[in-house]
Amino acid sequence: MEKKYYRLSFFIDKVFRLVIIACILFVLYLLLGVTTFATFKVPTDSMEPALLPEDCILVNKWVMGGRIFNVWDALEGKEVEITRLPGFGKVERDDVLVFNFPYPGRWDSIRLDVMKYYVKRCVALPGDTFEIRDARYYVRGYDGVLGNIRQQDYLRLQLNGIADDHSARERGICFNAYPFNDIVNWNIVEFGPFFIPAKGAEVLMTPLNKVLYRNAIEWEQKKPLTLKGDTVLLGDSVIRKYSFRQDYYFVAGDLAINSQDSRYWGLLPEPFIVGKAVRIWKSVDKRTDRVRWNRIFKKIE
Structure with missing residues (x-):
C-alpha cells in the first residue's frame, strides 16, 4: 500500500512540475511576443522582390519598443490607448515595417484593427517633407535611395502618356492618390510636397x-x-x-505598380507600428509547396 502511495505521489509531483514548467514557458513566450519578437506571413506580392508571398518574417520589437494596450477592447473595435515599452533604436528611412493597417473601415478615418497587418517600406520619417516626382520618391535634404528605384521607373514607363485615372485603371493601376481632393489633385507619379508630422510639430x-x-x-x-x-x-x-500629438510615417510597397500604401491612404501613426522586419525565417512557394531554402534566415533589406 505504501509503495502504491509512493508511486502515486511521485506521479502527481512529476505532473505538477511539468505543469509549472509549461506555465513558465508560456508566460515567457507571451513576454517575448509582447516585448521582443513577433512573426508574420507575407500574404501578397506588394513587397516584391524583397519579400515574396508566403515568406514568414521575424519582426524586431526592440527597435521602437513593444506596445501595451487592451487587446480585448481592440478586438471589439473599441478605442484603446497604446503605450510603448522603452525602445533600443529608431526607425530609419528604407526600413521595412509591420503595422496595423490604419484605415480598415474607410480611407478617410483612422482606426486600429488588431487583426489586419501590412508590411511596407518606410520612405519618410516624422519631420520629413516627402515628394514623388516622375514616379520616384524623394525627401527634401536627403540624397539616399528610397524604395525600389527599378520598380518606380517601371511604373513610370507603364503610365507614360497617361494623365487620368480612367486610362490608368484600364492597365490595372489606380492613378489618383491621397488625399483624393481637387485642392491638390496628387497622383502616384506627381505627389507632394507633403510634410510628414512629427510630435510637437x-x-x-x-x-x-x-x-x-x-x-x-x-x-x-x-x-x-x-x-x-x-x-x-x-x-x-x-x-x-x-x-500634433504623435509621430507619423509615410510607407510604400516595393512593387510600386501594385501596392496599397501611403500614396493612397496617407499617414501611418506611430502607435500602429508593430516593429521592424529583420529576417525571413521560413519561405514556401505556395504553387509547389516547396520550401525556398535560399530564403531561409535571409536578411530583409
Whole structure:
C-alpha cells in the first residue's frame, strides 16, 4: 500500500512540475511576443522582390519598443490607448515595417484593427517633407535611395502618356492618390510636397492643411475638422494652427505598380507600428509547396 502511495505521489509531483514548467514557458513566450519578437506571413506580392508571398518574417520589437494596450477592447473595435515599452533604436528611412493597417473601415478615418497587418517600406520619417516626382520618391535634404528605384521607373514607363485615372485603371493601376481632393489633385507619379508630422510639430490650419491632415487630427482629437469658408473648425471651435500629438510615417510597397500604401491612404501613426522586419525565417512557394531554402534566415533589406 505504501509503495502504491509512493508511486502515486511521485506521479502527481512529476505532473505538477511539468505543469509549472509549461506555465513558465508560456508566460515567457507571451513576454517575448509582447516585448521582443513577433512573426508574420507575407500574404501578397506588394513587397516584391524583397519579400515574396508566403515568406514568414521575424519582426524586431526592440527597435521602437513593444506596445501595451487592451487587446480585448481592440478586438471589439473599441478605442484603446497604446503605450510603448522603452525602445533600443529608431526607425530609419528604407526600413521595412509591420503595422496595423490604419484605415480598415474607410480611407478617410483612422482606426486600429488588431487583426489586419501590412508590411511596407518606410520612405519618410516624422519631420520629413516627402515628394514623388516622375514616379520616384524623394525627401527634401536627403540624397539616399528610397524604395525600389527599378520598380518606380517601371511604373513610370507603364503610365507614360497617361494623365487620368480612367486610362490608368484600364492597365490595372489606380492613378489618383491621397488625399483624393481637387485642392491638390496628387497622383502616384506627381505627389507632394507633403510634410510628414512629427510630435510637437505645428502647421497652420489653412484649407489645404485641413485636407492633408484631417484624418490625423480627427483621430488625435476625436472631434470633426470642418471648413467654413476659409476658416477651419475643430468641433465648434475655430482653429488657426495645430500641434500634433504623435509621430507619423509615410510607407510604400516595393512593387510600386501594385501596392496599397501611403500614396493612397496617407499617414501611418506611430502607435500602429508593430516593429521592424529583420529576417525571413521560413519561405514556401505556395504553387509547389516547396520550401525556398535560399530564403531561409535571409536578411530583409
